[in-house]
Amino acid sequence: MKTVKFPAEFSWGTATASYQVEGAWDEDGKGESIWDRFAHSEGRVLNGDTGDVACDQYHRYAEDVALMKELGLRGYRFSISWPRIFPEGKGKVNQAGLDYYGRLVDELLANGITPFPTLYHWDLPQALQDEGGWADRGIIDHFATYARTCIDALGDRVKRWMILNEPFIFTFMSYLSGMAAPGIRDSGLALRSSHIVNLAHAEAARAMRAAGSAEAIGTAFSMAASYPASDSAADRAAAERHHAWNNDWFLRPMMKGEYPAAYLDQERAIERMEVQPGDLDRLREPLDFVGINLYSRAICADAGTRKNIDVRQIPGPGPRTDYNWEVWPAAIYQMIMRVTKEYGRPPIYITENGCSYKERPGADGRVRDDRRAAFYEGYIGQVGRALAEGADVRGYYAWSLMDNFEWAAGYSQRFGIIDCDFEHGQKRTIKDSGYWYRDLIARGEIAYDETLA
Ligand code: NOJ
DSSP, rough: OEEEOOOTEEEEEEEEEEEHHHOOOTOTTTTHHHHHHHTTTSSGGGOOOOOSTTTTTHHHHHHHHOOOOOOOOEEEEEEEHHHHTTSSSSOOOHHHHHHHHHHHHHHHHHHOOOEEEEEEESSHHHHTTTGGGGGSSHHHEEEHHHHHHHHHHHHHHHHEEEEEEEIIIIIIIIIIIISSOOOOOOOHHHHHHHHHHHHHHHHHHHHHHOOOOOOOEEEEEEEEEESSSSSSSHHHHHHHHHHIIIIIITTTHHSSOOOOOOOOTTTHHHHTTTTTTTHHHHHHHOOOOEEEEEEEEEEEEEEESSSSOOOEOOHHHHOTTTTBOOTTTTTHHHHHHHHHHHHOOOOOOEEEEEOOOOOOTTTTTTTOOOHHHHHHHHOOOOOOHHTTOOOOOEEEEEOSSOOOOOOOGGGGGOOOSSEEEEETEEEEEOOOOHHHHEEEEOOHHHHHOOOOO
């Protein structure tokens, strides 16, 4: 084991997203989002759960900021709800929506916590979905206008921004597997939307940069380190294709203006994406930092179907969280080192990392979630290892500040370092893991195993 000391200015924080924590789904002029529509439709979300109230952060943000302060957090990653700002996705601005984020930002700053917003964490205005959503090129300009509106309103106080959260998930999961809103299953639309999202991403970055107030603009990508199932050339190639698709499909266009080779028939994939002349030049708008959301890894075998990316994922031998995700701390180290190598040592933020475990307050009110603290110890140790080996990691954001609405799984999965009692007025209780995180931040150093693979 070795020990690493984090730099004094390292940004320790927690992350959430608007639909998952805010509630107030139709208050103060907010428009309907695709997640409102999806959750209100029968059979889409487990137990019929919705984000109508969620953690009620819209009303209780000051209490939540006080909790962050108690834990010594230095940053808060939250997202802005597009339909709060533009109820119809475009056109008239809803000032009350902008005011809410202004109040949240002011409260954070007054408590010495850096606001770190994401512009799009999946709650698309339903009105834009009705026009085709991310599969329609009209959205590119609407998104750039929304981005510019946010930075014009908050840019005097917010200096570090993320444009998107997990574009891979809100295109391929939403348009291919149908597991997320708007719940479509169509591989052509999924591919096309991935390209339009990439174009919108670059356009939004340009619009934000033109405002001149941001110090750093990035995006949070869902990543899972790709491990080959065996040493065979076929499995190694499969792991590379998985990496290209899962980890690099949105990062590479932005950084280099090209798509990584993910599909066996890549030409056909590009054709189905309806790439138009000039598009590839428009994609390149390098980010100031790379946000990595990482929970686990992917063990990849050649599937032998000769179709699409042709990868079969094999379950790993590591322990499991209560959401049945494999716990594999070295995955975060591998991912950071790979991005560091492939993109010339860019600044990196771990914009999400965490685990779902069910522990609730005991009779004495204490939440003994030792498994979560152990998870963090392993993963944050491996982040420290990457730092010690030369990666430019600037911050770490635990997912999540508190238990919240876990999309199609509703409230059945608890990712928080703070318990939220959805049955009893959204009462908050800091879990043992929250105190563990507080102590780690205060100490600023962690031991890690430098031999994990
Ligand atoms: C990824 C997403 O960004 C977040 O919204 C989600 O709750 C967590 N991971 C856990 O699944």
